[in-house]
Amino acid sequence: MGKMNKAEELADRLHSTAINLLRQVRVQDAATGIAPARLSALSVLVFGGHISLNGLARAEQVRPPTMSRIVDALEAEALVRRRANEQDRRAVVIEATEKGAAILWLGRKRRVKFLAKHLSRLSDAERKQIANAVQAIQKAMMK
């Protein structure tokens, strides 16, 4: 398997574990009936409030044309709306509708419950380890 030092072995296992975890969670998200990129963008709007299209694209790490189309689709289902920005008439303000927020909350609840159910099979000590590790990973990956 090639020579890897301990940090590299950890990196490798961490990577596989993250892939696996998200793969399983994605199945839950499918139940919302909203495609993944749309759900993710909607989530930013619901938790972060209104934002410009470019801002939303940056938050989701995609290019503006990609986000423009995602917002088109969300708007067509009345999950978000575009508003004019009075200060800058080039810009649009995007915000979740009540319907969008409600659907997102249901999906989020389902996803979190799914994960929490799995985590509940662990001991308190193991959950504490995960909580610590999450903080450490965030520290390691930030900036």
Next chain:
Amino acid sequence: MGKMNKAEELADRLHSTAINLLRQVRVQDAATGIAPARLSALSVLVFGGHISLNGLARAEQVRPPTMSRIVDALEAEALVRRRANEQDRRAVVIEATEKGAAILWLGRKRRVKFLAKHLSRLSDAERKQIANAVQAIQKAMMK
């Protein structure tokens, strides 16, 4: 933010952290010049050896037509080859070429080094926590 118990809060943070980690790693993988689904399939072939098309589709959790097209693309770049299965002439055997294996190893090395570099900013104790957490998460999610 809605009422969540401790397990649910942990689930939520774990989820965001996994998303964030993979988002950053994906940038590294882009440097291989191989599209993500192709890179992932190639990885299964390099680390797992030859396998049938349906087997590879199952391993990657996609449908056979999707995998058939991914293998087409990999074959067009000489990263994998299709071989006949002598025992069952309906089946094909797919295997990585030398070129495919070499490129995959380079990409994997880059990805692991990137992650390891970030992890190296942590203390030994923090890395130990992550190692423990990885095991706990795998235990929680398996079955």
Next chain:
DNA sequence: TGCTATAGTTAGCAAGGCTAATTAAAACGC
């Protein structure tokens, strides 16, 4: 032998990523 099940491919659709080019408005420089 003939039915049924299995392996793989082909065709065609939808989602989501990109760049290049366009339009409109804002900001700047003189």
Next chain:
DNA sequence: GCGTTTTAATTAGCCTTGCTAACTATAGCA
């Protein structure tokens, strides 16, 4: 104040990757 440059968003058009339905060919079985 006016022309130029920059910025926000959209449109057009491409590629990748997921899917289902339908088809071909072979294997397995009764």
